[in-house]
Amino acid sequence: xxxxxxxxxxxxxxxDVVLFMxxxxxxxxxxxxxxxxxxxxxxxxPYQGVNVLENGALREGIKTYSDWPTIPQLYIKGEFIxxxxxxxxxxxxxxLKKTLEDGGVAIQA
Numbered sequence: 001x002x003x004x005x006x007x008x009x010x011x012x013x014x015x016d017v018v019l020f021m022x023x024x025x026x027x028x029x030x031x032x033x034x035x036x037x038x039x040x041x042x043x044x045x046p047y048q049g050v051n052v053l054e055n056g057a058l059r060e061g062i063k064t065y066s067d068w069p070t071i072p073q074l075y076i077k078g079e080f081i082x083x084x085x086x087x088x089x090x091x092x093x094x095x096l097k098k099t100l101e102d103g104g105v106a107i108q109a
Contacts, residue, residue, distance in 0.1 A: 004061035012065075012075045016105050017047035020062045021072040025049040032084035033072045039091045044108035045100060077103040 012018055017040070023029030025037050025047070040047050052059040052071055059071070066073055066080045074081040076099055081087060090096035100107050 004057045005065055008065045013078050015048040017045055018075045019047055019072055020050045020052055022053050024051050035084050036072045036087050
């Protein structure tokens with residue numbers, strides 16, 4: 001599990017925006033992952049998608065890493081933002097845009 005945790009940590013810290021999701025940005029495999037991918041796509045945010053369905057240890061490891069029980073999980077500049085409901089609320093309130101801008105992430109919307 002330590003190797004998975006180290007790998008997750010390196011991905012989170014080496015990308016401005018990371019979405020751990022079921023499926024890929026182009027082909028999400030659950031509605032919640034699809035919703036977050038749609039929000040990021042709408043905002044034209046460049047992000048790294050990580051498909052947790054490809055590896056059981058990764059799927060469980062990300063839950064331990066964040067101490068958050070569900071997937072998807074969004075990270076911005078190394079900080080855990082939340083899952084689908086939180087990301088949706090932040091998007092609707094304008095806080096997601098502010099968080100991205102404050103982090104220096106280029107967005108279009």
